[in-house]
Amino acid sequence: MTRTRLATVAYSAVSIVLFAFFVFPVYWMVNTSLQPNNEIRGSDLHFWPDNLTLRNYETVLFDPGRTPFLPAAGNSLTVTVLTVVIALVFAFLASVAVTRFRFASRRAFIITILVVQMIPGEAMIVSVFRVIDGWHLLNTIAGLTLVYVATVLPFTIWTLRGFVNGVPVELEEAAMIDGCSRAGAFWRVTFPLLAPGLVATGVFGFIQAWNEFIMALVLNARPEMMTLPVWLRTFLVANGTTNWAGLMAGSTLMAIPVIVFFLVVQGRMTSGLVSGAVKG
Amino acid sequence: MTTVDTTGPDLAPSAGEGRRPAPPRPTRAGRPRDPRARRARRGGLTPYALLTPALIVLALIVGWPLVQLVVTSFQEFGRAQVFGAPPAWVWFENYADVLTDPVFHGVLVRSLAFAAACVVTTMLFGTLVALMMTRLTKFFRMLLSIGMLLAWAMPALTATVVWGWMFDTAYGVVNHVLVNWFGLAEYFQHSWLIDPLSFFLVAGLIIVWGAVPFVAFTLYAGLTQVPDEVLEAAQLDGAGGVARFRLIVFPYLKPIFLIVTILQIIWDLRVFTQIFALQDIGGIRALTSTLGVYIYQTSIAGGDFGHGGAIAVITAILLMSISIFYIRHLAKEEEL
Numbered sequence: 001m002t003r004t005r006l007a008t009v010a011y012s013a014v015s016i017v018l019f020a021f022f023v024f025p026v027y028w029m030v031n032t033s034l035q036p037n038n039e040i041r042g043s044d045l046h047f048w049p050d051n052l053t054l055r056n057y058e059t060v061l062f063d064p065g066r067t068p069f070l071p072a073a074g075n076s077l078t079v080t081v082l083t084v085v086i087a088l089v090f091a092f093l094a095s096v097a098v099t100r101f102r103f104a105s106r107r108a109f110i111i112t113i114l115v116v117q118m119i120p121g122e123a124m125i126v127s128v129f130r131v132i133d134g135w136h137l138l139n140t141i142a143g144l145t146l147v148y149v150a151t152v153l154p155f156t157i158w159t160l161r162g163f164v165n166g167v168p169v170e171l172e173e174a175a176m177i178d179g180c181s182r183a184g185a186f187w188r189v190t191f192p193l194l195a196p197g198l199v200a201t202g203v204f205g206f207i208q209a210w211n212e213f214i215m216a217l218v219l220n221a222r223p224e225m226m227t228l229p230v231w232l233r234t235f236l237v238a239n240g241t242t243n244w245a246g247l248m249a250g251s252t253l254m255a256i257p258v259i260v261f262f263l264v265v266q267g268r269m270t271s272g273l274v275s276g277a278v279k280g
Numbered sequence: 281m282t283t284v285d286t287t288g289p290d291l292a293p294s295a296g297e298g299r300r301p302a303p304p305r306p307t308r309a310g311r312p313r314d315p316r317a318r319r320a321r322r323g324g325l326t327p328y329a330l331l332t333p334a335l336i337v338l339a340l341i342v343g344w345p346l347v348q349l350v351v352t353s354f355q356e357f358g359r360a361q362v363f364g365a366p367p368a369w370v371w372f373e374n375y376a377d378v379l380t381d382p383v384f385h386g387v388l389v390r391s392l393a394f395a396a397a398c399v400v401t402t403m404l405f406g407t408l409v410a411l412m413m414t415r416l417t418k419f420f421r422m423l424l425s426i427g428m429l430l431a432w433a434m435p436a437l438t439a440t441v442v443w444g445w446m447f448d449t450a451y452g453v454v455n456h457v458l459v460n461w462f463g464l465a466e467y468f469q470h471s472w473l474i475d476p477l478s479f480f481l482v483a484g485l486i487i488v489w490g491a492v493p494f495v496a497f498t499l500y501a502g503l504t505q506v507p508d509e510v511l512e513a514a515q516l517d518g519a520g521g522v523a524r525f526r527l528i529v530f531p532y533l534k535p536i537f538l539i540v541t542i543l544q545i546i547w548d549l550r551v552f553t554q555i556f557a558l559q560d561i562g563g564i565r566a567l568t569s570t571l572g573v574y575i576y577q578t579s580i581a582g583g584d585f586g587h588g589g590a591i592a593v594i595t596a597i598l599l600m601s602i603s604i605f606y607i608r609h610l611a612k613e614e615e616l
Contacts, residue, residue: 097330118603122572150341262433
C-alpha cells in the first residue's frame with residue numbers, strides 16, 4: 001500500500017513538472033507582453049508582470065510603423081474565413097459523393113486525396129509561386145485563398161468523409177419510406193446531424209490557414225498584403241531583438257484565436273457525433 | 281506540426297464502425313458485403329458532378345504546379361528566365377549538379393540526422409508521458425492534459441519566437457536562470473544560436489515540445505483500449521511491469537505507435553517554420569538549413585528555379601516514399 005501511495009505521489013510530482021514545462025513558454029509569452037520593454041531588458045527577471053502595462057499591445061495595434069498589425073490581421077481573417085467556407089462547401093460535396101455513391105473511380109479519388117495531402121508544401125513553393133505569378137495573383141487575397149483552399153481541401157474531405165459515414169444510411173432510408181426524396185432525406189436528416197462535424201472540420205481548417213507561414217511568405221510578401229505570420233516575421237526581422245515585449249504582444253494576439261479554437265474543438269472531434277441516433 | 285501539421289487526417293473519427301446492424305447477408309456470389317456498399321447507388325453522373333469543384337481546385341493548385349515543377353527541374357531557369365528569356369533544356373544536369381553538390385549533401389545529412397533525433401526523442405518522451413497518464417489521479421491527469429493542450433495549440437511560428445526569446449543571449453530567461461540560480465557563470469551572455477549544434481538543440485526542443493502532446497494523447501487513447509482483465513491476469517501470473525508492457529501493452533499499441541512514428545518522421549523531415557524563424561533570430565543560415573529552408577533559399581531567395589526545382593523534386597520523392605506507408609495504412613484501416 002505505502003509503495004503504491006509513494007508511486008502516486010511521485011507521478012503527481014512529475015506531472016506538475018511536466019505541466020510547468022509545457023505551459024511555461026505560453027505563460028512567458030503573455031508575461032513578457034504585459035511588461036514595459038525597458039524592464040524586461042533589465043538585469044532583474046520578472047516572473048509575473050508586477051508593473052503591468054498594456055503599452056506593448058497599444059504599440060503593436062496602433063503604432064503606424066513600417067509593419068502595421070491591423071491590416072495584416074484583416075488579411076489573415078479574410079483569407080482564413082474565405083478558405084474555410086469554400087473548402088467546407090467543396091469538401092462537403094465531395095464527401096457526399098464518396099460516401100453515398102459507388103462509382104467507378106471512387107477508390108482512386110480517395111487515394112488521390114490521401115496522396116495530395118502528403119505532398120510536401122515546401123517542395124511546391126517554387127512552382128506554386130510561378131503559377132500564381134503567371135495568373136497575376138501574387139499579393140492578392142484571391143491567390144492566397146485559392147492556394148489555401150487546395151491545401152486544406154484533402155484533409156477536409158477526408159475528415160468529413162468520416163463524419164458522413166458516421167450517419168447511418170438507415171436514417172435516410174427511413175425518411176424515404178416516409179415519403180422524402182433521396183436528396184430531401186439527405187438534406188433534412190443527415191445534414192443536421194453533420195453540423196458538429198462541419199464545425200469541427202471548419203475549425204481545424206481555420207487553424208491550418210491561420211497558422212500557414214511558408215506560402216504566405218512567398219506569395220504575399222508586400223507589406224499591405226501580408227498575413228499575421230508574415231507580419232510577425234517581418235516585425236522580428238525589422239526590430240531584431242530590441243523589442244521583445246512588442247514581439248510577445250504580437251505573438252499573443254496571433255496565438256489567442258488559435259488556442260481558443262483549439263481548446264473548443266478538441267472535445268468536439270471525439271464526442272458529439274450521432275451517438276444515440278441508432279441504437280446499438 | 282507542422283504546423284498545419286498537428287492535425288493529421290488520423291483525427292478523423294471513424295464513427296459508424298461497429299455500428300453496422302446485423303451480420304451481413306451473403307450476396308448471390310456467396311460473399312458477405314458491406315451493407316453500406318449494398319445500399320449505396322451508382323448514381324450516374326451525380327457523384328462526378330459533386331467531385332468537380334474539389335477536383336478543379338486540386339488540379340489548378342496542385343496538379344498544374346506539380347507538372348511545372350518537374351518541367352522546371354529539367355531546365356536552366358534563373359532570373360533571366362523569370363523576366364522572359366526562353367528556358368534552355370538541360371535535362372538531368374540540375375539533378376547531377378545538386379546530387380554532387382557538397383552543400384546539398386550537408387543539408388541532406390543535417391535534415392536526416394535532425395529528424396531522426398527529433399523523432400526518437402519525441403516518441404520516447406511521448407510514450408513515457410502516455411504511460412504516466414494512465415497512473416495519474418484524475419486531477420493531475422487533467423492538469424497535465426491542459427498543459428499539453430496549450431503547447432499543442434501554440435502556432436509553430438509564435439512558439440519559435442517565444443522560445444527564441446527565452447534563449448535570448450542578453451535577457452533570456454534560460455541564461456538568467458543558469459547563471460543566477462545554478463551559478464554557471466559561463467552562460468552569462470551565452471549565445472545559443474550561433475553554434476549550429478546548440479542551434480539544433482534549441483530547434484529540437486521547440487519541435488519536441490510541440491509534438492509530444494500529440495504523441496502522448498494519441499498513445500494514451502490507445503492505452504485506454506488495453507483491457508484491464510488481461511493486464512490483471514498477467515499480473516496474477518507473475519508478470520512484472522516491464523514484462524506486461526512488452527507482452528501485452530506494446531502489441532496492442534503497435535499499430536498506433538507505427539503510424540504516429542511515420543507521421544513524426546514526415547513532419548520532422550519537412551520542418552520549415554521553426555528553422556527559418558530561428559535563423560531570423562540569430563542562426564547562421566549556411567550552417568543550419570534543412571531541406572525545406574534550402575529549397576526556399578535556392579529558388580525564392582536565390583532566384584535559381586532550375587536547381588531549386590531539382591532539390592524540391594528530390595525532397596518530394598524522399599518524403600512521398602515514406603508517406604506511402606501512411607497512405608496504405610489509412611486506406612486499409614478505413615476500408616475504402
